Amino acid sequence: MRLFKLTLSTIFRRKSWAICALLVLAFPFFLPSLSSSAENPALLKPALAQAAWAMTWLCTIFWGFFVAARLGELNSRSGVGEYFLTTGVSATRQLLEIWAAVLVFVAPLGLGAALVCIIGASPALPDERSMWLATNLQYALLFVLVVAPLIAIAIAIASRFGSITGFICSAGLAVYGLYGVGYMKLLISTEGSPLLTWLWSSSPHYHFADPTERLRYKLGAIDWSDFPLLVAYFVGIFLIHTALSRLIFRAKATA
Template sequence: MRLFKLTVATIFRRKAWAICLFAVLFLPFVLPLISSASEKPVLLQPARIQAAWGTLFICTMFWGFFAAARLGESNTRSGTGEYFRTTGLTATRQLFEIWLAIFVYIVPLAFAAAAVCLLGAMPSESSEKAMWLTLNFQYLSLFLLVFAPLLALATALASRFGGITGFVVTFFVTLYGLYGVGYLDNMLKLEANSALQTLWLYSPQYRFADLTQRLYFKTGALTGEVFSNMVLYFTAILAVNTGISRLCFRTSSNA
């Protein structure tokens, strides 16, 4: 795991992860105080929920994807990947270790967002507390399941096509899956189109993993069947993204 340790140390020295952790932990408590939510105490907890998960998504999509793309490009262009290849570390193993090094920084951010909701927005009704714990666990699980392969995708694309391409493509794929497919769905409801229908059918529906509105309106946790189906769906997408990432990833500019 030498490449993993090297990558972890590189990310640690750049300190951007600390800024993201600070933002996820403190912005949910600061932003509501300078917004209209401060005028109505009943809105403070919902505002914290939106700020916590919103900050997490922003940090992951900007810093996480950027760090993944930068490391993927650096591994190829600096000769690091080629060196580790001569020591017997395969391309698949290199991709895994770079991805794992980034993922270990994303996981604490996700837990921090969930902790803010549990400690700073827990319902007062005792009957709702169990539901709240379950819903936050479901949200945390789906978030990690969605973003884990996207980090690998950014790394792999950057290793082959450059850091800018790796970041931009992954960023817009995520943005499209979170919001674009919703607009496309609304368009299809107004006017049928076979080409757009096919596009929508094969699009990654990342929007289903965004449970912020369920937390905001306290509509309850997902049923076991629905949650299991979502896990299976995003696991299938994970498999597809993993395959694409492995095909794109390379360890040297000449390979």
């Protein structure tokens, strides 16, 4: 696990993770005061919950995926990957160790957003509070299932085509899955194109892992009979994307 420790130490020493932690844990308490929720106390808690998850997704997309892409490129082009190959660390294990190190810093962002919502925005009624707790924990798990394969994609593509390409591909896929598929559905309802319908159905529907609407309107937790099916859906995407990442990843640059 030497590459894992090296990558973990590299991310930790750059300290940019601390800015993301601050944005997720502290900024949501300040952000609602800049909106209309300051004039209506009833909107304060929903606004705080929305801000917490919005900051989590923004930090993950613009920091987490960039860090993953940057490390993937450095591993292949700096000679570190080639060195570890000579010591018996396979390319598969190198991808796994870099991925695990990045995930150590990204996964807690989802848990941090859940804790902000639970501590700062829980409803007063006991039944609603327990449902609020379950909802946030469900989405913290879905968050990890969504971002984990995207981190692998960022590392793999960057190792072959550069960090900018790796970042754009992973971030673009995340934004498309969170927001783009919704606009495509509206387009399908007006155009009725079979090609667009097929594209929409085969797209990754990451918006299922975004709790913003559910928390804002207190829709409650995902039904526990449906939750395993949703987990299985994202696990399937996880397996497909990680397999593609391994095919793309290279541990050393070609001459």
